[in-house]
Amino acid sequence: xxxxxxxxxxxxxxxxxxxxxxxxxxxxxxxxxxxxxxxxxxxxxxxxxxxxxxxxxxxxxxxxxxxxxxxxxxxxxxxxxxxxxxxxxxxxxxxxxxxxxxxxxxxxxxxxxxxxxxxxxxxxxxxxxxxxxxxxxxxxxxxxxxxxxxxxxxxxxxxxxxxxxxxxxxxxxxxxxxxxxxxxxxxxxxxxxxxxxxxxxxxxxxxxxxxxxxxxxxxxxxxxxxxxxxxxxxxxxxxxxxxxxxxxxxxxxxxxxxxxxxxxxxxxxxxxxxxxxxxxxxxxxxxxxxxxxxxxxxxxxxxxxxxxxxxxxxxxxxxxxxxxxxxxxxxxxxxxxxxxxxxxxxxxxxxxxxxxxxxxxxxxxxxxxxxxxxxxxxxxxxxxxxxxxxxxxxxxxxxxxxxxxxxxxxxxxxxxxxxxxxxxxxxxxxxxxxxxxxxxxxxxxxxxxxxxxxxxxxxxxxxxxxxxxxxxxxxxxxxxxxxxxxxxxxxxxxxxxxxxxxxxxxxxxxxxxxxxxxxxxxxxxxxxxxxxxxxxxxxxxxxxxxxxxxxxxxxxxxxxxxxxxxxxxxxxxxxxxxxxxxxxxxxxxxxxxxxxxxx
RNA sequence: GCGCCCGUAGCUCAGAUGGACAGAGCAUCACGCUCCGGACGUGAAGGCCGUAGGUUCGAGUCCUAUCGGGCGCGCCA
Numbered sequence: 001x002x003x004x005x006x007x008x009x010x011x012x013x014x015x016x017x018x019x020x021x022x023x024x025x026x027x028x029x030x031x032x033x034x035x036x037x038x039x040x041x042x043x044x045x046x047x048x049x050x051x052x053x054x055x056x057x058x059x060x061x062x063x064x065x066x067x068x069x070x071x072x073x074x075x076x077x078x079x080x081x082x083x084x085x086x087x088x089x090x091x092x093x094x095x096x097x098x099x100x101x102x103x104x105x106x107x108x109x110x111x112x113x114x115x116x117x118x119x120x121x122x123x124x125x126x127x128x129x130x131x132x133x134x135x136x137x138x139x140x141x142x143x144x145x146x147x148x149x150x151x152x153x154x155x156x157x158x159x160x161x162x163x164x165x166x167x168x169x170x171x172x173x174x175x176x177x178x179x180x181x182x183x184x185x186x187x188x189x190x191x192x193x194x195x196x197x198x199x200x201x202x203x204x205x206x207x208x209x210x211x212x213x214x215x216x217x218x219x220x221x222x223x224x225x226x227x228x229x230x231x232x233x234x235x236x237x238x239x240x241x242x243x244x245x246x247x248x249x250x251x252x253x254x255x256x257x258x259x260x261x262x263x264x265x266x267x268x269x270x271x272x273x274x275x276x277x278x279x280x281x282x283x284x285x286x287x288x289x290x291x292x293x294x295x296x297x298x299x300x301x302x303x304x305x306x307x308x309x310x311x312x313x314x315x316x317x318x319x320x321x322x323x324x325x326x327x328x329x330x331x332x333x334x335x336x337x338x339x340x341x342x343x344x345x346x347x348x349x350x351x352x353x354x355x356x357x358x359x360x361x362x363x364x365x366x367x368x369x370x371x372x373x374x375x376x377x378x379x380x381x382x383x384x385x386x387x388x389x390x391x392x393x394x395x396x397x398x399x400x401x402x403x404x405x406x407x408x409x410x411x412x413x414x415x416x417x418x419x420x421x422x423x424x425x426x427x428x429x430x431x432x433x434x435x436x437x438x439x440x441x442x443x444x445x446x447x448x449x450x451x452x453x454x455x456x457x458x459x460x461x462x463x464x465x466x467x468x469x470x471x472x473x474x475x476x477x478x479x480x481x482x483x484x485x486x487x488x489x490x491x492x493x494x495x496x497x498x499x500x501x502x503x504x505x506x507x508x509x510x511x512x513x514x515x516x517x518x519x520x521x522x523x524x525x526x527x528x529x530x531x532x533x534x535x536x537x538x539x540x541x542x543x544x545x546x547x548x549x550x551x552x553x554x555x556x557x558x559x560x561x562x563x564x565x566x567x568x569x570x571x572x573x574x575x576x577x578x579x580x581x582x583x584x585x586x587x588x589x590x591x592x593x594x595x596x597x598x599x
Numbered sequence: 600g601c602g603c604c605c606g607u608a609g610c611u612c613a614g615a616u617g618g619a620c621a622g623a624g625c626a627u628c629a630c631g632c633u634c635c636g637g638a639c640g641u642g643a644a645g646g647c648c649g650u651a652g653g654u655u656c657g658a659g660u661c662c663u664a665u666c667g668g669g670c671g672c673g674c675c676a
């Protein structure tokens with residue numbers, strides 16, 4: 001969505017890129033800039049193959065010629081006037097690539113400077129004045145949160161945080177499924193087998209029991225389905241008894257959901273209910289019929305979807321209203337989408353963090369919105385299915401892992417490890433740390449990989465505590481914190497109130513490859529936020545943080561901080577450690593993961 | 600039957616918009632604390648990127664077939 005957006009660069013790497021791209025000689029040439037590979041020493045590169053071909057020369061020769069020309073331009077008075085604080089040192093040709101080298105010390109100084117100036121805001125971007133509405137979690141009442149909803153919730157929350165850091169105004173909506181024929185089933189089931197006391201004490205478990213029992217009995221006796229439909233009809237028509245009971249299902253469920261989700265650090269901006277769009281859906285259907293967007297078909301109301309390939313061929317339509325006159329989920333979803341557009345006007349995007357299995361529904365919803373006048377507004381941020389080693393998750397058949405159980409187990413395993421690694425930690429502190437580490441591990445296990453892939457649920461993997469895992473990142477942050485705690489008060493004061501003059505002195509001290517690599521890893525953080533936001537891909541941020549933690553671990557073993565040879569070196573390294581600590585914490589927080597002080 | 604998604608090291612995964620030798624973690628083997636916490640670091644081994652064609656100066660990435668797995672396909676949500 002940000003592609004082509006012109007913004008003044010806020011961070012150093014973007015600035016270098018802009019400078020390289022705006023050299024007079026690149027204008028008009030078919031040169032695309034890209035990041036240079038890691039060990040090359042360059043920051044950016046222009047591949048010259050295509051251009052070389054167009055002028056009929058070898059890429060190697062072309063790159064060499066361009067390097068010569070670019071270097072001349074770089075040293076010209078014109079360029080120096082346009083970029084008085086130029087950050088590009090030189091261009092070098094290598095194997096058909098034109099590599100852009102930054103002035104290393106200036107680059108390092110700028111990163112340190114950005115870190116100092118922005119403090120905790122480092123990596124964040126200014127307000128874009130654009131609003132994005134994110135639909136996530138969105139469970140069905142009467143079903144407990146299973147590990148499937150875990151994905152929507154943690155991906156959604158991470159995206160919300162990342163988009164906000166990128167400067168978007170975000171409204172997060174939890175859209176509760178509290179309407180539809182299934183509530184007829186529950187109403188009927190409660191009348192038959194319900195237990196008042198259980199409903200008050202354990203609403204979700206009880207509703208699930210009723211749901212499962214209904215389906216079991218309905219298998220033997222299909223007539224129950226009719227009873228359920230009748231019960232739902234009474235609810236729709238405002239039957240007092242049904243209304244009251246349904247209201248109780250709703251309230252107790254929402255309360256339970258919010259409690260569970262709070263354990264993941266998630267709090268919804270808005271709780272919307274599907275049932276509240278029933279009336280609007282009816283009105284909308286009439287309006288769309290009148291406009292000719294919707295039409296009747298076999299007694300139902302649909303929005304026809306033409307095939308993009310063949311004229312006259314129709315694909316599965318978006319079904320709005322059943323032949324019995326009741327609205328369908330699609331209609332309520334469409335009405336709610338329009339409500340979002342109105343309530344939060346102007347809206348840039350409506351994002352739905354929902355599993356891939358609903359791809360068709362959202363593709364059709366997007367086409368419907370397009371016909372109503374909102375093209376390109378809906379974005380289905382899909383993710384793969386979670387299955388269990390024993391097979392597909394099935395609430396009806398009791399094949400589920402509940403979110404609460406998973407989080408309990410995560411905490412327990414983390415506690416065992418803390419007991420082993422850090423036996424002196426007092427018990428109450430241990431419980432608190434175990435919560436952050438265990439739940440962090442669960443969140444990271446999901447967010448560290450591309451969301452599109454299916455996941456087979458695996459305790460081992462969910463609760464990985466070493467290697468590329470949340471605890472590894474948290475551990476790196478904890479090591480930083482420990483160094484800072486042990487630093488002399490005088491040093492800490494200098495770090496708190498740095499002077500501009502400190503920075504050149506620090507840069508002069510940053511010489512070891514581990515230190516430079518660490519600082520460069522810090523420099524890449526802002527770009528990771530941009531890319532993660534553009535692609536709706538939290539794993540881009542996760543992998544940037546992993547690289548940073550790995551750089552810190554190498555730095556930690558190779559470069560002494562408190563026992564540095566000189567005062568100046570110690571201060572410079574302390575500044576690196578402090579910045580790393582902050583960035584790791586912030587990055588993890590964006591993913592929805594807390595960092596303990598010790599572990 | 601049609602449509603969408605996935606297939607990269609023994610296992611779990613990065614490699615978006617085609618580009619410089621395909622990278623991590625786990626597991627395996629070998630190393631490393633007189634020094635800020637070893638939930639760590641260093642190294643080794645491990646790959647015809649499912650298969651076959653094609654486009655391109657260049658393909659893990661794009662196209663076409665094909666195999667394997669997942670999901671979906673009008674009155675559920």
